[in-house]
Each structure stands twice: as C-alpha cells, then as structure tokens.
Amino acid sequence: MRNYVMERFLERISLSKYRNNFILKGGMLVSAMVGLDSRSTMDIDTTIKNMPLSVETAREMIEEIIAIPIDDGMTFLIKSVGEIMGEVEYSGVRTNLEATLETMRTPLKIDISTGDIITPREVSYTFKLMFEERTISILAYNLETVLAEKLETVIARGVANTGLKDYYDLYILQNEYTPVIDMGQFKAAFLATGKKRNSIQLMADGNRILNEIAESEIMQGLWKSYQKKFSYAEDITWVMVMALTQATKSHEITYTINDAMDVLQLTQYKRHICKTKDIK
Numbered sequence: 001m002r003n004y005v006m007e008r009f010l011e012r013i014s015l016s017k018y019r020n021n022f023i024l025k026g027g028m029l030v031s032a033m034v035g036l037d038s039r040s041t042m043d044i045d046t047t048i049k050n051m052p053l054s055v056e057t058a059r060e061m062i063e064e065i066i067a068i069p070i071d072d073g074m075t076f077l078i079k080s081v082g083e084i085m086g087e088v089e090y091s092g093v094r095t096n097l098e099a100t101l102e103t104m105r106t107p108l109k110i111d112i113s114t115g116d117i118i119t120p121r122e123v124s125y126t127f128k129l130m131f132e133e134r135t136i137s138i139l140a141y142n143l144e145t146v147l148a149e150k151l152e153t154v155i156a157r158g159v160a161n162t163g164l165k166d167y168y169d170l171y172i173l174q175n176e177y178t179p180v181i182d183m184g185q186f187k188a189a190f191l192a193t194g195k196k197r198n199s200i201q202l203m204a205d206g207n208r209i210l211n212e213i214a215e216s217e218i219m220q221g222l223w224k225s226y227q228k229k230f231s232y233a234e235d236i237t238w239v240m241v242m243a244l245t246q247a248t249k250s251h252e253i254t255y256t257i258n259d260a261m262d263v264l265q266l267t268q269y270k271r272h273i274c275k276t277k278d279i280k
Contacts, residue, residue, distance in 0.1 A: 003036055004130055005099040005106045006044055008074045009065070011129075014136040016065045023047045023122045024140040025149075026111075027165065032127055033143075034172050038232050043109035047092075047116040055081050058093040058112055066097070075100045076108075084111060117196045118145050119189035144182055147173060148189035154245060155206045156199045159216045164226040168233055171241045214242040 006028055013022050026045025031038075051057065059081045066076035079096040092113035099106045118141060125140035141149075150170050154161060174181070194200040202209070213219055223238045 001106055005108055007130055008072055011136050012065045012068045014138050015068050018061055021048050021051050024138050029140050030169050034176055045111045047113045053114040055093055062095050073101055117192045119192045143177055144185040145189045148193045152193045155209050156202050158209050159213055164222055167241050170245045174244045
C-alpha cells in the first residue's frame with residue numbers, strides 16, 4: 001500500500017507547477033530503478049532547485065501538490081512540517097502526511113533538501129505506474145550521482161554506518177547497471193560530493209576504511225540481520241556486497257579514490273604556496 005501511496009504523490013508532483021523544481025533521489029528512486037521486489041522504502045526523498053526552501057514554502061508547495069485533482073480516490077492530509085534535524089549529509093524540511101484511500105490510512109514522509117550537488121545534472125526519469133499501463137515523467141538524480149553519494153556515505157561513516165541499505169544499494173545498482181555507468185561522470189560526482197560534504201580527506205583514505213568495514217565482525221553481523229529483515233537480500237553475502245563496494249576490488253573506484261587523493265594533495269599544496277607567499 002505504501003508504494004502505491006508514494007506513486008500517487010509522485011504523479012501529483014508531475015502534474016504540478018513544481019514538476020521542474022522537485023528532483024527525486026533516495027530509496028524511492030532506487031526502488032524504481034531495480035524494482036519494488038528488490039528494494040523497499042518508507043518515504044520519499046527529494047531535493048529542490050530554483051526555489052527557496054523553508055518550512056513555510058515547503059508547506060505551501062505540498063498543499064498545492066496534494067490539492068491537484070486526480071481520479072484515484074486518494075486524499076492527503078498534512079500532519080506536520082518541520083526542519084530536518086540531526087542529518088549529517090543534508091538539512092532540509094520534512095513533511096509528514098496521512099494518505100487516505102477509502103478506509104485505509106497510510107502515513108507518508110516527504111523529505112526536501114536544497115543545494116545538493118548533482119553531477120553533471122538531473123535527468124528526466126520515466127516512472128512506471130503499478131496498476132496502469134502508462135508512465136509519468138519526473139526529474140531525478142542521475143545514476144552516477146546516486147552511486148557517488150552512497151559511496152561517500154559508506155566511507156565517511158565507516159563502521160559507524162548501521163544503515164545497511166547503503167551497502168545493498170551500491171551492490172544492486174552496480175550489479176544491474178555496470179554496463180551503462182559513465183565512469184567519468186561517476187568520478188566527477190564522487191569528488192563533487194566529497195567537496196560538498198567536506199570529506200575529501202576521508203575519501204583519500206577510502207581504501208583503508210573500506211578494508212576495515214569488510215573485515216568488521218560487527219558489520220558482518222548487521223548484514224545478517226539485514227538479510228533476515230529483507231528477503232530480497234537473503235542470497236547476497238557480505239563478501240559479495242563488499243566485492244562491489246571495496247575500492248581495492250573495483251579498478252574504476254580505486255582510480256576515483258586516487259583522484260580524491262590528488263585533489264587533497266593539490267589543495268594542501270595551494271595552501272602551502274599561499275602561506276609561503278604571505279610569509280614573504
């Protein structure tokens with residue numbers, strides 16, 4: 001039911017005057033890319049462009065979106081709107097909705113961020129509807145930026161990252177889309193994400209961090225728990241996941257992390273030159 005509710009909200013976005021402002025990302029996008037049977041999600045993550053974002057503007061946009069008339073029997077009610085607190089990667093606004101279809105009520109969370117770095121740019125994504133032979137078009141992250149943000153999160157959080165979905169997403173997306181991944185765009189997106197999140201120095205130490213994650217008994221135990229919770233992951237071992245995630249086992253990603261090291265060294269060199277000039 002929740003997937004259908006999220007789909008109904010996305011169609012309203014696609015019909016609204018904000019369709020060129022909202023950009024889909026996160027679990028809902030990954031689910032659409034790999035199939036609902038291969039990835040579950042509980043909410044909708046978006047970023048917004050060319051518009052200011054505040055609690056007030058978010059409420060106004062959501063009110064207009066849910067008021068769009070569609071003959072699907074679904075109604076939405078805003079329960080709360082507030083700032084997102086405690087998130088490392090981004091800040092933004094969270095809206096809690098209640099969707100009603102006949103006698104069924106389903107909670108829905110919409111997260112909206114702003115200022116995200118999408119490399120090179122967002123794409124128009126064709127979203128297949130669940131119960132109809134048609135599609136809707138929405139703006140979304142490109143594949144390379146999705147992968148870049150996931151990898152940055154895995155490295156930046158290290159063994160403290162208990163969100164195993166990041167590892168699963170890296171595995172399933174690479175497993176499904178490796179032939180079409182543009183490595184040039186991926187490298188650029190990875191570096192841009194590291195700069196945006198001030199994690200370039202950590203990225204330069206990525207190989208060691210990923211090795212530590214792979215060998216962590218705690219992480220292996222968490223993965224087993226994830227497998228039990230989500231049946232679509234039950235045949236995917238921790239070794240399989242890390243084989244696609246580890247930089248040391250991925251030639252292209254190794255080059256990407258080496259690029260991060262080059263950027264870090266260049267930045268440090270420039271700072272050294274500037275200090276030298278100041279001294280003189």
